[in-house]
Amino acid sequence: MPTRRPSLQVTRDRPLPARTRRVAMLAYPDVQMLDVTGPLEVFARTSRWLKEKGLREDDAYSVEIIGLKRGAFPASSGLRLHADHRFDEVGRGIDTLLIAGGIGARRYSAHPPLVRWIRQQARGVRRLASICTGAFFLAESGLLEGRRATTHWAYCAEFAQRYPGIQLEPDRIFVQEGGLYTAAGVTAGMDLALALVEEDHGRAVALEVARALVMFLRRPGGQAQFSAQLAVQLAEQEPLRELQAYILEHPREDLSVQALARRVAMSPRNFARVFTREAGMPPARFVTSTRVETARRLLEETSEGLDGVCAKSGLGTPEAMRRAFLHTVGIPPSQYRERFNRPPPATRSSR
Numbered sequence: 001m002p003t004r005r006p007s008l009q010v011t012r013d014r015p016l017p018a019r020t021r022r023v024a025m026l027a028y029p030d031v032q033m034l035d036v037t038g039p040l041e042v043f044a045r046t047s048r049w050l051k052e053k054g055l056r057e058d059d060a061y062s063v064e065i066i067g068l069k070r071g072a073f074p075a076s077s078g079l080r081l082h083a084d085h086r087f088d089e090v091g092r093g094i095d096t097l098l099i100a101g102g103i104g105a106r107r108y109s110a111h112p113p114l115v116r117w118i119r120q121q122a123r124g125v126r127r128l129a130s131i132c133t134g135a136f137f138l139a140e141s142g143l144l145e146g147r148r149a150t151t152h153w154a155y156c157a158e159f160a161q162r163y164p165g166i167q168l169e170p171d172r173i174f175v176q177e178g179g180l181y182t183a184a185g186v187t188a189g190m191d192l193a194l195a196l197v198e199e200d201h202g203r204a205v206a207l208e209v210a211r212a213l214v215m216f217l218r219r220p221g222g223q224a225q226f227s228a229q230l231a232v233q234l235a236e237q238e239p240l241r242e243l244q245a246y247i248l249e250h251p252r253e254d255l256s257v258q259a260l261a262r263r264v265a266m267s268p269r270n271f272a273r274v275f276t277r278e279a280g281m282p283p284a285r286f287v288t289s290t291r292v293e294t295a296r297r298l299l300e301e302t303s304e305g306l307d308g309v310c311a312k313s314g315l316g317t318p319e320a321m322r323r324a325f326l327h328t329v330g331i332p333p334s335q336y337r338e339r340f341n342r343p344p345p346a347t348r349s350s351r
Helices: 033-052 112-122 132-141 153-162 188-201 203-212 228-232 238-249 257-263 268-279 283-301 306-313 318-328 333-340
Strands: 021-026 061-067 071-074 080-083 096-099 127-131 174-177 180-183
Touching: 021 033, 033 061, 033 096, 033 188, 033 203, 061 080, 096 132, 112 127, 112 132, 127 132, 127 188, 132 153, 132 180, 174 188, 180 188, 188 203, 238 257, 238 268, 238 283, 257 268, 257 283, 268 283, 283 306, 283 318, 283 333, 306 318, 306 333, 318 333
Parallel strands: 021 061, 021 096, 096 127, 127 180
Antiparallel strands: 071 080, 174 180
């Protein structure tokens, strides 16, 4: 692992909108199919939508796959992708370079010619991004040294151990460091792609593209990679699964470690240890995650005031909720509601 951080020269000014931006995805055998096709579909659909609406005559983006060699290669699903170019044939001209993840990353992320090529591209592209375990390629290139990053939650422990000089943020959907981006697993690549579209064309276009793809708008980068509801499925012991369900259904109750330990007839110390092992997170973090998710749903689906949201979610006060949202989601509750509240459908007046 290099000790010096290579220079990443990335232009932050928006290019003129008349130019077609070249978006390239680096992929390899045993890549995760959705890491490749999901983000590229976002860019391709943006081009189509802008042309359909008469906002552009040409394509906003061109999309392509770059491989270890030209031609077909298998994804981890067994389906085959096709590389338009071999990586060492590609020089300048890429606007946004994406690096996909997958089980093949373990084999190819330290491939010396590939690592050298990524460093070379980093000096010329406007944006460089990884999806899922594609972050291992950026880490091996030295570009993430001393920077914040994320990757798929299942590989965070390995990533942190291998690259202690990188500030890992395991809960994030994606992390931006200037023109360098890392995204969590699989569908998070589409969230990142929508964020990049928003950078280029504004929020209204990004939301229209999300709607066309039947996505729930776009998740801000600070949202957790997986929900407390999903975490319930991780516990193997029946009492803990029942307790997690109780927490989800009663966020307003006393959910301190002591109170929860009493419900399962365990000492607080042993309860905290067993819960952390089974659920993958400490009890207090699970409770906070549950309460934030409850508050998020209320902010998304109702016009309940902040005091009411605090009371129903168990977060206490607006200031406590604000701190929890900034830590967990990355944006304050008021901004979250502004972005994600769905107004009720208009009703016809009956006469």
